[in-house]
Amino acid sequence: MSFIARPQSLTFDAPLPLTSGAVLQDYTLAYETYGTLDAERSNAVLICHALNASHHVAGVYEGQPRSEGWWDNMVGPGKPVDTDRFFVIGINNPGSCFGSTGPMDANPATGRVWGADFPVVTVEDWVDAQARLLDALGIGTLAAVMGGSLGGMQALSWTLQYPERVRHAVVIASAPNLNAENIAFNEVARRAIVTDPDFHGGHFYEHGVIPRRGLRIARMVGHITYLSDDVMNAKFGRELREGLTPRYTTQDIEFQIESYLRHQADKFSEYFDANTYLLITRALDYFDPARTHGGGSLRAALARTAARFLLVSFTTDWRFSPARSREIVHALLENNRDVSYAEIDAPHGHDAFLLDDPRYLALVRAYFDRIAAEPAPARTSAVTLQGLAV
């Protein structure tokens, strides 16, 4: 049984300028915090979420014993990111659908639900929004920013957008950008959603329907890319759902893997917003710090960083393969940054970053032990609180 988490939210009335040129006039951010901010405000750890997760990183909600956060194995009292020592912040990104301002909310300019008119948001925009939350919480410098997959991209972007506010960046199962195949899979998912007749150009809320067919397909495609070939063969192989001989049907479930995928798809289509899916996959597509900060060179981009880094990848992750993490590691080393890198020989594919591999958890624990043991940085609060809105 985990500890009790309490969701909070904060509404900002200062406009948030976005990469696209649009501006989010006012917005709410949902977040959670675990542990206690120390007197020096030096023990804050920001956890960034990936595609379908939220600010609910760890713990359970009062009276809901099975509501564990998505990284409850990683974050909590005595966990690798130990909330007895660190003040951990989870935040839901704008454009998402779990409490922060997103496509399901009303556009204050029109009074109508945003839907597909919600502005396109980028990893950089999310990091800006996260920085404002930290400002509001009175946190200048993060002991660490951490995330897996798309969350790792946010952690990396922190070190470029706010280099002076990050002591450590923990970037897990991530990549310096999407390759063509990654974009292609995202595009399949988006087309499935957008061409679902129930999508209504992204204004389905007004029609009282949800493009569930598209969401289901999107989730199935996504899910296949989260798992490794090996783990799918080990878990499902060619096992039939019923009996030992095929029933010869094209539309009904025949193999266990089909049953599993359909179940995942149904679950997902019940809780995830279709417009958010479009926005978040696009944020993935657009992320490209080499272009944004380095004129096309990742090495040049990463010259801006001042943090120390831990990167972790998983051998069977074909969505964000170890080679992609190594690109970041090499570019950091070329800039003489302090980098630790681990490539974990785990069978679970991309999903491994959420799972209980003991070597992985021990590694992150050791890294955070090292952070906890560092002398508190003397000038942190003074320097970084300059120029903040709080």
Next chain:
Amino acid sequence: MSFIARPQSLTFDAPLPLTSGAVLQDYTLAYETYGTLDAERSNAVLICHALNASHHVAGVYEGQPRSEGWWDNMVGPGKPVDTDRFFVIGINNPGSCFGSTGPMDANPATGRVWGADFPVVTVEDWVDAQARLLDALGIGTLAAVMGGSLGGMQALSWTLQYPERVRHAVVIASAPNLNAENIAFNEVARRAIVTDPDFHGGHFYEHGVIPRRGLRIARMVGHITYLSDDVMNAKFGRELREGLTPRYTTQDIEFQIESYLRHQADKFSEYFDANTYLLITRALDYFDPARTHGGGSLRAALARTAARFLLVSFTTDWRFSPARSREIVHALLENNRDVSYAEIDAPHGHDAFLLDDPRYLALVRAYFDRIAAEPAPARTSAVTLQGLAV
């Protein structure tokens, strides 16, 4: 400019019993032949098609100079499978949509279009139908049966179902069965089609519509798995379609890879039948000679074979990886069969089997040169024509 090909067809009134237990009462097979059958009837080569191809293997149709067959680089006068020496047969499988009996035809029992009621067909059923066409053409033994991908599965199945009728089997970019990931991708494609409101439970013909949205998604998913990561990065990378900076849109095309995929999807949805897509992906899923012929052991199954084999795989093919071809090679070697195996270091992924890699084409040419140089098998016609319906 290729030679002129002429499509032919033959209607069979003897019922074709299917693996599922159903029976195809009568049926038409579309086919083409190139070259001349020699007096000993010993130079016939059967080419089996994969998912979306047909009996139109090579040549062009009269007055249609751009109508080259799908393997025109492989088959024809002076080509690796040289129609000056071999009598080559291309056949469209039952259940397909290019002239052989399939879901778009009328069910003679009801007079209504088959649609989703067309019986499930398997690789084994196709081989049976192909064997009947050979009977009708007076061909007992094939000099070779050849195919890539799903076509390779048919070639392999020939050596198990009619071991005495095949001298050589050329199995390219294939596998002894689908793994869980392969089935999963097929299931995504099928769900996209079946849940398209225009599918109407597979009876869309009566409604005057086509489930194009589903077909598009199916094709996009398929296409991604035909290409390698490398070739996608080389061809498209992260290149934008317009200008040098993103336009920030979730529904419009932003990257070149999206444009390419949408184009492929649109083309495919114009010519391919949705019910055929379901049937053919299911035939892929079900193919499992180890189960069908070997009690779960591929080695035991392949003990039935009498042919000599050429297997070819491509290093970057992640749909049917070289490891899957090697499973077949090992099982054949364990049975002391005559096997040649080549793993071609080509960048093009699964699609490589259709492309112009010179080493690949030279290899197939050399193999067929060897077949052509063999002394004509003395008893072929006599033995194999026994028991034929012709």
